[in-house]
Amino acid sequence: MDISFEQRMQEAAQLPRIYFDHAATTAPRPEVIQVVMSVLQDFYGNPSSFYKEGHKAARILEESRALIANGLHVLPEEIFFTSCGTEADNWAIKGVAHARQGKGRHLITSKIEHHAVLHTMEALEKEGFEVTYLDVDETGLVDPEAVRQAIRPDTILVSIIMANNEIGTIQPIQEIGQVCDDAHVLFHSDAVQALGAVPVHPHDLKCDLMSFSGHKLYAPKGIGVLYKRKGLRIERLMDGGAQERRQRGGTENVAYAAALSKAFQLALETLDEEAQRQTRLRDRLIKGVIERVPHTKLNGHSVRRLPNNANFSFEFIEGESILLLLDTLGYACSSGSACTSASLDPSHVLLGIGMPAEIAHGSLRLSIGRETMDQDIDRFLVDIPLVIHRLREMSPLYDDYVKGKLSCLIPPEGGIDVKITGSYGL
């Protein structure tokens, strides 16, 4: 190899860092920060107060709500501000469960949901609710027909993530929504990763409830939204004052609501062109990585995927090591390996798409964003083979493979549609 890792590490010190973790969070846009500053400075009143400062703040809040509703093609009274996407998920699921338990105590979700949904479901199981966790195929897709078959007379809610946060697979939400509609079962979707990346219209998608978060689309952390179809009654999660049409107590975070509204407007202005641009960059990245690094596969669906998401498995090595080396070369990325979590189990999403644990440990998620350029992809494509090569040289598994003692699970040429069957059986 012509260029060494050490050489690239020295060069990286002089180069700007590259942020490839937009699925984790995004940097607030300058226009959004401007909105936050101006609301905090000039409209600090409590929207519930009965004097001018309060009225002004209330007006900003309602304008923000109306703009978000407009962008989602829904009514302002269907938009409820929350503290984050996790709260919106908790509220939607627990709120339906507790309001409808007279009708039934069965819920349906998938095995590859975000923890905000999965752990909420587990909490409900402890209360005596019954939950069906649907399998997905090897690309991460939920089959709407499987949803239809899982629905029982006592089913009260189906919750399916719109776009997966790890592998980027976009679900057939509208088809699933139709199945739920036909069966008169409520349908919730966590659309945290989808908002600002692809068109999201809850009415068209036949969703009764949908969760969103600000910080995935260049607004600050600490603000989320629950869309709730007009007329649908669910239990409160936050008891308190009469805010949010008496359905969510707590003084409203006006500045951040305005920030989310602004960020959403900005995203919508360039939604199509940005989605196309990022899809092109993403596909360059996917093709380039698989071409340059042997024994590498793409995880998730090759077409039905978020424009900004690439997720790879590199055989014979472990994900956290990849992250550490990439960090020293100037990249911020993420992995589904056990070692990047507090538990020792690899990502439930990767296991959920049928990946053996030994391959799931070697995953890397790259999520690009607005500021990602072709030159960032070019630079990464020089560095990633160096990183993977360096770790494989240390790996006893790779050693065994080279010496013919172990068969590989991902063929040398790798690919975007490689199916893994079996495991090492060690």
Place this chain on the structure above:
Amino acid sequence: MEYSEKVLDHFMHPRNMGEISDATASGTVGNPICGDIMKMDLKIENNIIIDAKFKTFGCGSAIATSSMATELIIGKTTDEALDITNRAVAEALDGLPKVKMHCSVLAEQAVKKALEAYYLENDMMTPERQERFSILGKDEHSHTDLHGEEKS
């Protein structure tokens, strides 16, 4: 979760990474399903470890603890090397995050696995020494056992 400077140093510049073609004894521990495997090769002369090399599949701390373990045992007698515990490896690295302590257990196990092979092969295993290998029977991934209290 952040690593100490020393862990990062051993991860970025691993000592004694590789293999010994004419190793006196070798030990491999761990499991790819759990995400870490360590292979330890030892060159032993007159009961002194004159060289040690490792290969590791695993996270940053797995690689760093393997590297540190080789540094701690080279030059020691085999019996002295038996005294090196996982805590000693972790301390030599200025500590490990709690969830990573199992990596140091793996490092201790890798050394002991190789030493066990050495004693058995040379008919030197005594009941006294045998006791020192009890850690090999423990599953470093049985979360309730060695580091169960550290799971949050």
